[in-house]
Amino acid sequence: MQDYDLFVIGAGSGGVRCARIAAQNGARVGIAERRHWGGTCVNLGCVPKKLMVYAAETGRMIEDAPAFGWDVQRPSSFDWYGFLAAKDREIERLNGIYVSMLEKAGIDLYTGDARLLDANTLEIGPSVLAPEAPVQRIRAKKIVLATGSTPVRLDIPGAELAITSDELFHLPERPQKVAIIGSGYIGVEFAGILAGMGSQVDLFYRQPLPLRGFDEEVRAHLKELIDLHGITQHPGTTPVRLEDIGGGKAVRLVMDDGESYEVDAVIMATGRRAAVDSLGLEAVGVTMEKGHVVAGIDGKTNIPSIYAIGDIRDQYNLTPTAIAEGHMLAEQLFNPQGRTWSFETLPKAVFFSSPVGVVGLSEEEAAKDHDLVIYTSQFTPMRQTLPKRAGKVLMKLVVDRHSDVVLGAHMVGPDAPEIIQMLAIAVTAKLTKKQLDQTVALHPSTAEEFVTMRSPTRMVDRH
CATH class of the missing domain: 3.50.50.60 (FAD/NAD(P)-binding domain)
Incomplete structure (x- = not known):
């Protein structure tokens, strides 16, 4: 029987951050993972998906290259197997980094399925990653559930x-x-x-x-x-x-x-659902709602010794929020500093071929409580002019009519996620449209449009 100050179930982005920060603040910490060190993001989500996005984007760049003077021929087919092999090598490298980070922090690592026996005791047994793992029993003053989520299929024949x-x-x-x-x-x-x-x-x-x-x-x-x-x-x-x-x-x-x-x-x-099937939550009495664990932004469940962070709570379901939740929880438990993140101005991105980046309120959300001034702009980005690639950029600012505060920024087009990350600072800081207007444009760039939009597109009264 091993005893810990904190034990984390799930070594994804949120779980790993929580474990590391707790260990750095003097706690004795253990962590268990059943399938992938690094969790969904590293193995079956953000990282491999973004590598795939780059692969698809490279094909379009090759296609556009002759318009910029390059004598190239687009390959007749995409080497799927070669790409997957390269992707898997990178994922394996990242898995090793996660394990190394945890070990260097002095955290005990367990590979296997973890199941709660009571509010302070859990059992770790064989899993997909470790089918021969022995059954081990663990006691911990605090237990963190960070098992993330898993994809769901429609309930239809076939x-x-x-x-x-x-x-x-x-x-x-x-x-x-x-x-x-x-x-x-x-x-x-x-x-x-x-x-x-x-x-x-x-x-x-x-x-x-x-x-x-x-x-x-x-x-x-x-x-x-x-x-x-x-x-x-x-x-x-x-x-x-x-x-x-x-x-x-x-x-x-x-x-x-x-x-x-x-x-x-x-x-x-x-869609996805919380990965809770084998955790034994019902037997311990952890409150569940529609298949996910009920917990506040502070991670507290109805059981004083048990906490939940990340997708298992089914609130934000994004890697950066899971990391922030894990960090805040570890400090809250072992070294309170009052650190917070602004979840209300959470930037989001959709990595489509023409990516989407947004932060703050949509026009529809903002109009519930604010009279608005809406600024929009659509134009062909310079990169697309020579190859004559179709598709315009959309940029949009949602502004409170009375305070002039920028409530939301939205973009569809090349580099949208990178640009919106910087606009997220402005929205979080409650900067005004006038302050954006006072910012000198960086020319030529797509991003400059956010500080050069002068004429309102329309006024919207609150609903």
């Missing part, structure tokens, strides 16, 4: 024939024809990735516009850009079943409008 983002990262071959169900972050991003690599992509979603929850003007603009990237959209549609038509090598997707589509693969990008 759903087992579909894959999720987890399997997509390890397909032996790139599907030539693919259907993607869902138009949230994951669906839109993989539509752009696969189309950029040469696949024929059909994107199906129930809403009239992609990216539910984003600013309506951003959604409408993105829908136009998705078409320009050669992706066929099917808004307002719902799948009813999948059928195996090729002995496991082809799938027929049948929709509610009676149409059917024969593809090499169906990807369900239909």
Whole structure:
């Protein structure tokens, strides 16, 4: 029986940060991981996805190169296997870095499935990563649940024939024809990735516009850009079943409008749920709601010794917020400093071929409580002028009419995530439109448009 001041279940971004900061502040810390050191982000999310985005983007750069004077020929096909091998080597390197960081911090590492026995005791047994692991019992004054989330499939006949983002990262071959169900972050991003690599992509979603929850003007603009990237959209549609038509090598997707589509693969990008199945939370009495753990921003659950951070809480579901939550919790427990992050002005990005970056309130959200001045601009970025690549940038500022404070900034187009990261500072600091106007533009750049928009597009009264 090992005893700890803090034990973390789950070595993803949030869990690792929490464990490290706690150890740095003198706590005796242990951490358990059942599958991937580094968690979803490093192994099955942000990192491999962004590498895929770069791969697809490189193909477009090669295609545009002759317009800039380069005598090149675009390869006839994308080397999927070669790319996956390079991606896996990088992921393996990052796995090693995470393990090394934890060991250097003096944290005890356990590989296996962790299950709560009571409010201060847990058991670690065999898992996918360690099928022969012995059963070990651990006691800890504080236990942190940081197991993240896992993809879900629709509950329709034949759903087992579909894959999720987890399997997509390890397909032996790139599907030539693919259907993607869902138009949230994951669906839109993989539509752009696969189309950029040469696949024929059909994107199906129930809403009239992609990216539910984003600013309506951003959604409408993105829908136009998705078409320009050669992706066929099917808004307002719902799948009813999948059928195996090729002995496991082809799938027929049948929709509610009676149409059917024969593809090499169906990807369900239909949401994620908290990874809590094997944790034993019900037996200990941890309060759950709609499949996720109920906890405040301070991580506290209804059990005084048990805390929860990251996707298992199903609130923000982003890597940076899990890291911030883990950091704040560790300091709260072992070295209170009053450190906070501004979750209200959380910047977000969708890494589509024409990426989306947003921070603060959408026009629809802001109009609930504010009279608004809206500034927008659409233009062709300079990079696209010589190759005559279609698709305009959209930039938008949502401003309070009376205080002049910038409530939200939105962008669709090249470098949007990089630019919005800097605008997030302005929105968090509650800077005014006048202060943006006083900032000298960096020319020529796309970002300069955010400080040169002078004429309002429209006024919006609060609802």
